[in-house]
Amino acid sequence: MQKVPFLDRNVVLRIVKPYPQARNHVYTGRVVDYDGNFVVVDGCVLHFGRPSAEDPAGGLTTSPRAVRWIALQRVEYIRELPEEMDPYDVTKLKVSADGSIEYPALDRPDLLPD
Numbered sequence: 566m567q568k569v570p571f572l573d574r575n576v577v578l579r580i581v582k583p584y585p586q587a588r589n590h591v592y593t594g595r596v597v598d599y600d601g602n603f604v605v606v607d608g609c610v611l612h613f614g615r616p617s618a619e620d621p622a623g624g625l626t627t628s629p630r631a632v633r634w635i636a637l638q639r640v641e642y643i644r645e646l647p648e649e650m651d652p653y654d655v656t657k658l659k660v661s662a663d664g665s666i667e668y669p670a671l672d673r674p675d676l677l678p679d
Contacts, residue, residue, distance in 0.1 A: 570594055612628070
């Protein structure tokens, strides 16, 4: 397997939606491997739709922690998280009004690496 800069880093990966009405899939965890076509993440998956007045969380559900292979062609973006943040604690996440995942802790400068 080829070494990459995000190996052994805490990340958030958003998956490309196949059609506009599809539920969002966001992985949060630690990158454990990479082979050029797949990134391997030990973490959780968040599934949610668009937030609404009736359901501000967008029907947010979480899959249990597991090791998952994710095809890079399906990844919309990868965001590195500070090492100090626990990528497995999904209670620190919230769904924003535009349907994306927010980490309120990222607004705290004391948690950001130098």
